[in-house]
Amino acid sequence: MTAPSTFGLSTEARNLHWLLSNLVEEVPGVHSVTVVSSDGLMLLSSDPGHLTAKAAGPAAGKSDGPRGSSADLATIVSGIGSLTVGAAKLMDGGGVKQTMVAMDDGSVFVMSISDGSLLGVHAAPDCDMSVVAYHMALFVGRAGHVLTPELRSELRTSMESAL
Numbered sequence: 001m002t003a004p005s006t007f008g009l010s011t012e013a014r015n016l017h018w019l020l021s022n023l024v025e026e027v028p029g030v031h032s033v034t035v036v037s038s039d040g041l042m043l044l045s046s047d048p049g050h051l052t053a054k055a056a057g058p059a060a061g062k063s064d065g066p067r068g069s070s071a072d073l074a075t076i077v078s079g080i081g082s083l084t085v086g087a088a089k090l091m092d093g094g095g096v097k098q099t100m101v102a103m104d105d106g107s108v109f110v111m112s113i114s115d116g117s118l119l120g121v122h123a124a125p126d127c128d129m130s131v132v133a134y135h136m137a138l139f140v141g142r143a144g145h146v147l148t149p150e151l152r153s154e155l156r157t158s159m160e161s162a163l
Helices: 011-026 070-090 129-143 149-162
Strands: 030-036 042-045 098-103 106-112 118-123
Touching: 011 030, 011 042, 011 129, 011 149, 030 070, 042 070, 042 149, 070 098, 070 106, 070 118, 098 129, 106 129, 118 129
Parallel strands: none
Antiparallel strands: 030 042, 030 118, 098 106, 106 118
């Protein structure tokens, strides 16, 4: 993983970048991680260097999905989040805490953060799901109270400048 530049960011933003990097590096089987705002905009990514991988076109090589594009994972996480919130409303199920999609060749986990933002993880099919969920819950617990509107704006600006 290439660490994003945190130069010029606030202490809170640098801490969130560190927590996100730690999640990818410390949890076996995790490919990539993203945080999206409640309106679907990417705030943090474990791999910001691939934001524009698809923009380079076919000559850049075959894209391998969310691991090849942070924007893809953010889009998937936002869509899954929206779908599950709608389903919960239809079923009078209350708030959605976590969603997991298990596929033949991987898994996607989505966990709600207190401000309506979502934490998304793309992991290997043989990952220990309980370990991934545990570390996601730790991230949410540490990040949820600091994701203020000001910090979300700062993170969004830093993601845009990475383009």
